[in-house]
Amino acid sequence: MARRKPFRWHIGVFLAPAVLVYTAIMIIPLFGTLNLSLFNLEGQNRIFVGLANFATLFGDPRWSDAFWNALGNNCWFFIIHMIVQNPIGILLAALLSSPRLRMAAFYRTAIFIPTILSFVIVGFVWKLILSPIWGIAPGMLDAVGLKFLFAPWLGKEEYALTTLALISVWQFVGIPMMLIYAALLSIPDDVIEAAEMDGLTGWAQFWKIKLPLILPSIGIISILTFVGNFNAFDLIYVAQGALAGPDFSTDILGTFLYRTFFGFQLQLGDPYMGSAIATAMFGIILVGVCIYLFGIQTRLRRYQF
Amino acid sequence: MSKTRSHAGRSIAAHAILITYTLIALFPVFVIVINSFKSRRAIFAEPLMPPMPGNWDLVGYTTVLEQGDFFQYFLNSMTVTVASLFFVLLFGAMAAFALSEYRFRGNLLMGLYLALGIMIPIRLGTVAILELMVSAGLVNTLTALILVYTAQGLPLAVFILSEFMRSVSDDLKNAGRIDGLSEYRIFFTLVLPLVRPAMATVAVFTMIPIWNDLWFPLILAPSEETKTITLGSQVFIGQFVTNWNAVLAALSLAIVPVLVLYLIFSRQLIRGITAGAVK
Numbered sequence: 038m039a040r041r042k043p044f045r046w047h048i049g050v051f052l053a054p055a056v057l058v059y060t061a062i063m064i065i066p067l068f069g070t071l072n073l074s075l076f077n078l079e080g081q082n083r084i085f086v087g088l089a090n091f092a093t094l095f096g097d098p099r100w101s102d103a104f105w106n107a108l109g110n111n112c113w114f115f116i117i118h119m120i121v122q123n124p125i126g127i128l129l130a131a132l133l134s135s136p137r138l139r140m141a142a143f144y145r146t147a148i149f150i151p152t153i154l155s156f157v158i159v160g161f162v163w164k165l166i167l168s169p170i171w172g173i174a175p176g177m178l179d180a181v182g183l184k185f186l187f188a189p190w191l192g193k194e195e196y197a198l199t200t201l202a203l204i205s206v207w208q209f210v211g212i213p214m215m216l217i218y219a220a221l222l223s224i225p226d227d228v229i230e231a232a233e234m235d236g237l238t239g240w241a242q243f244w245k246i247k248l249p250l251i252l253p254s255i256g257i258i259s260i261l262t263f264v265g266n267f268n269a270f271d272l273i274y275v276a277q278g279a280l281a282g283p284d285f286s287t288d289i290l291g292t293f294l295y296r297t298f299f300g301f302q303l304q305l306g307d308p309y310m311g312s313a314i315a316t317a318m319f320g321i322i323l324v325g326v327c328i329y330l331f332g333i334q335t336r337l338r339r340y341q342f
Numbered sequence: 343m344s345k346t347r348s349h350a351g352r353s354i355a356a357h358a359i360l361i362t363y364t365l366i367a368l369f370p371v372f373v374i375v376i377n378s379f380k381s382r383r384a385i386f387a388e389p390l391m392p393p394m395p396g397n398w399d400l401v402g403y404t405t406v407l408e409q410g411d412f413f414q415y416f417l418n419s420m421t422v423t424v425a426s427l428f429f430v431l432l433f434g435a436m437a438a439f440a441l442s443e444y445r446f447r448g449n450l451l452m453g454l455y456l457a458l459g460i461m462i463p464i465r466l467g468t469v470a471i472l473e474l475m476v477s478a479g480l481v482n483t484l485t486a487l488i489l490v491y492t493a494q495g496l497p498l499a500v501f502i503l504s505e506f507m508r509s510v511s512d513d514l515k516n517a518g519r520i521d522g523l524s525e526y527r528i529f530f531t532l533v534l535p536l537v538r539p540a541m542a543t544v545a546v547f548t549m550i551p552i553w554n555d556l557w558f559p560l561i562l563a564p565s566e567e568t569k570t571i572t573l574g575s576q577v578f579i580g581q582f583v584t585n586w587n588a589v590l591a592a593l594s595l596a597i598v599p600v601l602v603l604y605l606i607f608s609r610q611l612i613r614g615i616t617a618g619a620v621k
Binding site: 045048050059061066139143148151156165166173239311312315318 | 363432575
């Protein structure tokens with residue numbers, strides 16, 4: 038331990054810039070938004086209305102229909118990620134981490150490429166590929182005799198949201214893959230050797246030994262997916278516009294917030310209702326994170342090597 | 343005998359799955375880039391053919407470069423990304439050093455406070471951030487974006503860097519203290535060079551979302567002079583939806599710089615992500 042001084046100024050100097058920027062740009066605006074959701078305009082004046090904005094948001098059919106629609110779509114968006122993205126990511130990581138696999142570095146690099154592209158690129162690229170005008174997707178389905186399966190997926194209400202969720206999965210599968218890959222690499226060799234001594238190899242070894250050991254990482258991935266999905270906006274905005282067509286079938290909380298706050302077409306922007314939606318999103322994310330931290334993470338068994 | 347055969351079978355299956363997925367990952371990018379060099383007729387007639395003398399046409403690129411000020415957008419993106427990265431790394435490393443090196447009252451609480459931002463997205467504060475930027479007169483400036491991205495990147499940077507700084511040997515720092523170095527010199531000349539690999543990891547993780555962000559440029563700096571390349575290509579492509587050559591060329595122009603950067607830094611990135619594994 039170093040000598041104790043009465044007041045160590047340098048600690049303050051080291052901490053000050055980060056804390057100041059973080060507090061001023063992140064924490065204060067966050068609470069500012071939460072606060073703004075309790076106000077509304079009456080005539081020209083900003084007045085305190087308590088929870089009236091939330092009553093409107095959840096109770097008035099003009100708002101609540103859109104809100105529940107966005108929330109429902111957002112949940113479906115999240116479910117698709119959980120049942121498609123994360124299993125694929127785990128499968129790829131399990132394959133990549135097998136020893137003696139050749140070209141592992143090449144696969145790793147290539148599969149991660151979509152993740153570095155921006156939503157703008159991803160949205161337009163898939164819009165073009167799925168477009169019936171260009172005909173890449175129908176042409177390829179035709180080549181394998183499945184042309185009857187083709188539909189303008191992004192233009193149909195029934196399919197559009199699922200299609201966008203799968204595009205997002207395509208983009209982000211690299212993240213669970215990398216995190217699980219790192220977790221699998223950190224399993225000590227003696228554990229694996231012991232399993233092999235007991236005759237556990239291949240899939241049995243994966244299910245019985247490795248999977249329990251990487252459960253904490255799967256938990257982290259799930260919560261990252263959750264926060265990311267309930268905060269998503271860009272892909273839908275790029276592919277379907279702020280109106281999240283067709284007929285709001287791809288509307289999620291992020292696009293709903295954007296439309297409410299900035300307005301669209303004839304409707305004017307409304308910062309107060311926008312704040313109310315942001316506060317609702319904050320609440321949803323907070324509840325999700327708390328469920329994970331207190332309900333799931335504490336029950337996960339951790340193994341120390 | 344049978345064991346080696348099953349082994350080879352498994353390895354073939356593994357390669358088959360990985361190759362399939364690699365194709366799925368790369369195919370869309372590949373299709374866009376090859377078609378951007380082809381004539382309009384060839385794009386529609388045979389979309390999967392590579393560009394060759396018969397169908398070669400650069401009209402898309404000439405349209406794009408005449409219409410949009412892509413060079414300016416690119417410069418804006420570079421400025422914002424590099425400046426934000428610099429502040430995130432500098433401020434993040436300083437705070438991480440304070441948290442990991444000194445014991446003081448409120449240390450744990452401060453760590454938790456800074457980590458809060460990892461879980462709560464900064465976007466939810468957008469309404470108030472915009473009000474703040476309006477009152478500070480920073481709307482439509484790159485400064486606004488730099489400030490926001492610095493705040494956005496700090497939580498993760500502090501979190502990762504303080505983990506790494508805990509592993510820097512105390513003996514080294516105490517030797518420095520005995521030699522009469524100030525705490526600042528110890529940080530800048532002894533500790534910082536030792537955590538360079540961690541800084542690289544943080545840099546990559548911070549850089550990708552900043553470069554690709556559409557939300558804040560759209561809201562805080564949508565003017566022509568401050569557009570970033572992501573927003574610029576979004577607006578540009580939106581205007582040229584029916585000009586397929588231009589759209590494909592614009593997409594390729596947006597893909598290639600990121601792709602090149604990624605291929606240069608991919609080893610660093612992958613080493614960074616898997617760094618936790620080498621503990």
